[in-house]
Every structure is written in C-alpha cells, then in structure tokens.
Amino acid sequence: MQFIDPHVHMVSRTTDDYEAMRAAGIVALIEPAFWLGQPRTAAGSFRDYFSTLVGWERFRSSQFGIRHYCTIGLNSKEANNEALAEEVMDLLPLYATKEGVVAIGEIGYDDQTAAEDKYFRQQIELALELDLPILIHTPHRDKKNGTYRSMDVLEEHGCDPTKVIIDHCNEETAQEVLDRGYWTAFTIYPGTKMGNERMVDLMKHYGPERIIVDSSADWGISDPLSVPKTAALMLERGISEEDVRKVTYQNALTAYSQSGQMKESDWLDAPEIDRSQLFSGNSVLRNGRRTTSSSDNIIEN
C-alpha cells in the first residue's frame, strides 16, 4: 500500500528514517512549521527554518523518493514572544505562496493566552486571503477547551470546516470535531497522545470519513512509521483495505490538495526533469547504496 504521513517534522529525522519510511510505502509527507524544542530568539531563525522547509528538506526528501510538502505558520508557543511574533508575521506572506506549501499551520493554542489568540486570528485571515487550508494544533493541556475554542474562533472568521484540519484529536474531542464538519486528525505518538491500538478502536467507532492518521514524529520519542504501522494493525483487526486507505492516504490528499499545491500525479508520474535532477545524478543515494565508503557523501562537498 501507499501512504501519506500528513504531519511529520523531518528536519529532526535522519536519513535512516527516510529510507525506512520509503520502504514502508510512504510516498508523500507534509511537514508543518512548528517550534524546534526551544524558543527561537530572532526572526532570522524563522526565516532560515522556513527556507529549509521549502528548499533543502524538500530536496532531501525527494532523494529518498518521497514527495515533501509543508505548512507555513507561527506556532502558538512562540506567538507569546510578541516582538518576535510581529517580525515573523511579516515573513509569512513571503513563504505562504511557495511551491509545496499546502496550508497555513500548525496554528492554534498552547496556553490559550491573549497573544496566542491574536496571532491565531491574524493567520486565519492570511489563510482566507490566500485561499489556503488551515492546520490546527490542539493543545496538550486543557485540550478539550482549547479544541472547542479553536473551532469557535475559526467559525467566527467564517472558515469553511472542509478546509480545516484539526490535529491531535483524541477520544474526548473527536465527536465534536467531526460533528462540526472538520477534518479530524489523530497523531499516533507512542506513549503520549494516541497509541495505534486506540486508533483501531476509534476507526471501528467512527468509520473512515474525514479521519486522518499521522505520526507527528519530531525531535522527541516518536515513530516516523506510525502511519504504515497503524495501517497494518487496522488490516489485521479486520478493517477493510478501502477504509484503511482513506485514513492513511486519501483523506489527507483530499484535504490538502485544496491548496492547489499537492496532487497525486506529483508522485505517481514525477516529471522526467525531476528524476534526472534528484535521483540519477545524486551522490547520496548512489554511493550510499553501492559502497560502504562515505567519502563521496554530498554533505561533504
């Protein structure tokens, strides 16, 4: 089967992860802009991070045969540094229209402060102006209120729920999110958010419509193979292949292709020019695979 991991932070992952993901059937992934585990102190750090998402990481991923897309946004944690947030807001229009940017995100609430609320709303307006989908990060603490409040604010701004993905849902929030018409995403994150056993139960309960599974793998303990592993467990527990395909591939594609920046043909028939640019002439794959020597690694050039 082919899979899409619609939420994974590849800047924190190794080439071993890329190889394992490709071997497990992941053909495309989405890397939402988020924080880096510690707060940035300068707008230039955001600029370089955004450039990495639309440039180097996109290229790196393509070397492993995986199409890379991203979302651009100011995350809620760092929205609390208002002086910096103002500068980052000025950067966003420069990146939001780049190739492969499929949404504004991940945005929403962390502590639910006034500053978070202010930049959340400004970014909703930016997404509406550019006609881009929105990826919502729901908070870990006070999750239920944070999730409901996010949807209230989106509705206040007149957002169409079919263009919004609400991520990190759980058993407590899923029903309301589905009822209000949003794409409902679950992060399979070992130990913390959702385990894949729980996901199978949720699938049995809610069915496959508007449900999306992702890994959110990042710099913490997490599993970039969450999506294919969960699919395997679902199949083993008797969920139909068609339904598994919806939650691990098709729904994410349908939701994010509304950006006009992501389509199935991107990976099904990659243009010849890309293949020659990215694969046949590439020394990471070639020497990495054919010999044990590392002296031709492209990173050394």
Add this chain to the structure above:
Amino acid sequence: MNGTIHHILLRHLSPEGRRWLEGKLAALETDFKPRSFYLAFGACPRFLGKDELQFTEAEYSSFNAIYPNFGATSWTNDELGRILLMCALPPSDNHAVLEELFNTADYRELMALYRGLYFLSNAGDFTDRAREGLRTNMVGVFDALALDNPYPARYLSEDAWNQMVLKAKFMQRPMYRIYRIEERKNQKLADIFLDYAEERWSAHRPVSPELWRFVAGFVSERSLPGLQKTFREGDELERVAATKALHDSNHAPAREWLAEQGVSTDNLPPWNEIGRRHERAGV
C-alpha cells in the same frame, strides 16, 4: 525590461496568462513595490503554468543573441515569466530586492533566479551571489547555475570557476555541459585534478575519464605517470581519454611515449563525446 523575452514569451502564453503578466509588469513600472514583485514572482507557476516552451528556430536565434547557449536546455512558462519580472526591476534596486528573494526562495524559484542572472543588464554585480549559489547541495539549483548557463564563463574569476568545475565533479554532474568548459581550462585546475586522481587511486576508487580533459593541454613530467597508468590499466573509455590527453599534449616525452605504444590516434572522439559516454555509463 528585456524586450526579447517580453516579445517572444507573450506569444506563447494563454490570453489569461498574458493579461496577468502584463498587469504585473505594468504595476512594477508605474509603482514599484518589492512586495508586489515578490508575490508576482511567487505566483508565476499558478498563472502561467509550468509547461515547457517550444520555440521556433527564429526565436531561438533571437534568444541566443542575448543569452549564448540558450537553446541547450528547455525553458518553462513560469521560469521565463519569472526572469522577465526580474529584468523589469529597476537596476538601481535590483541587487537588494533580489538578494532578499534569493534568501527566501524555494527550489524552483532558485533555479529560475540563477538561470536568469545573465539576462540582467547589471549581471556582473551578482558574482558573489553566483558563488553562493554554487555552494548549494541541491542538485537542481547547482545545475541551474553550472550547466549550460553562460553566466559563470563570463563573470566568474578563475578561482571561482575552478571551484565550480571541481564541485561539478564531486556532485557527479555532467561536466561537458558546463558552458565554455574547454576555453577556461587552466594550469591550476589541471594540477588540482591531478591531485584528485592520485587521491582516488590511493583510496582504490575509480577515476573518471572526464577528468583527463582538464589535464589535456597541461601534460607535464608530473602528470605523465598517471596518464601512462590510465592508458595501461584503465577501461576502454579511460584509455581513450588518456590517449587523447597524451596525443593533444605539447609535452614531447608524452607524445613520444604514446607513439611507442602503437595505438591509432585517428578518430579519437571529442571530449564532449567522452563526457556523454561516461554519463550514459552511469558511473
């Protein structure tokens, strides 16, 4: 504004694409704002499409007159649209405005920017930027600047040029596609490539036959043993390359040694052909 691109590109765009681009160009001319330039530049694929352009012979001649080697590769709608927008920037401001864009550009934008530099009326102001571009490890971006592009041959200093050629080798790029690769060969580059060949032999790794192109014309007492080794031990293409380097040499001992080997030097292929064969072999 570049009259040639403007004139020819518009013929190939859809009526909607043409209207959109004309509107953006007019706005830049009457009321120049960096923000509108950045947004228009970013939006080119969306409004102009990414199709490969098919030019007539006459159109190619017009392009070749202002951009040597223009016909060596294909160009797309969005790419030439972006380049036309670049050329529409006031030259007094274009360095600062484009630097900002280079620093925030995505992969495809970078390729258009680097391929477009040569068209700028003050292209010579961008040599630092070109050197920065050559430091990339993104193959498509490197190729946009290094391969088939007339910019490096005309504007790069010898040291910058040599670094580009070496990096092309390290990235396993087809070096015969570097524009004016033959004319800009130099002693320093020949010496560096010879060091590189020796490094490869020490590591028991193959030495590209294309490498001898850079030694050819600079064969000396020092490089002769390496060429002899390649002649004796190399595969067919390596032997051809070594033969050619020895044959083209002004170093008398090299030519005398080759004559003693009793091999034919008729019909030796051109260096570009050796490069193409090497590329096809996929090594």
